Amino acid sequence: GAVVSQHPSRVICKSGTSVKIECRSLDFQATTMFWYRQFPKQSLMLMATSNEGSKATYEQGVEKDKFLINHASLTLSTLTVTSAHPEDSSFYICSARDVAGSSSGANVLTFGAGSRLTVL
């Protein structure tokens, strides 16, 4: 089945630094990838939709200058948390939809294992 790899799985950084998280579709091409944020015991909150070859679409309330998304190829999207602060500490998860998709149109997503960011 489809596999999405996310790296790093865990990162600790100092306040004010930037952190890059990679999301790769390993055995399929993904024109669209999604970035979510999840706080403990809370739902997955969609941050942005990453589109290959074009600008990402951000959800309301998500700072695009804070969370830089680049989708340079059909198999790689990156999320960069710029000038990270302790409140950015969270579990970030990406997902991807196979371009072959579902014949019925369902958004069957494959998720990465997530990246836990801790900002000191």
Add this chain to the structure above:
Amino acid sequence: QKEVEQDPGPLSVPEGAIVSLNCTYSNSAFQYFMWYRQYSRKGPELLMYTYSSGNKEDGRFTAQVDKSSKYISLFIRDSQPSDSATYLCAGGIGLTGGGNKLTFGTGTQLKVEL
């Protein structure tokens, strides 16, 4: 009101029990529904997805949708300790519908005890 509501639990059951996990939703535009299972510190994995009202069965899992009452359920038969995880329901709108996003519930934490 959240678009997808789900009791966070935790729900604790003995091994072998039938588990019922439920969600309600408010967005009438949802065309399909999904259940994901998420183990601690891992990404969600898809269990099932359904379109229409009714039941869909896959092994020990049965997904049920009642669009008239905006209620979706996941039943797990003969529950096992390995089923212990957080179960997330989600509603989605198809690509042809102009959107391609999933809206998740908060997830229900399930513990199956020996």
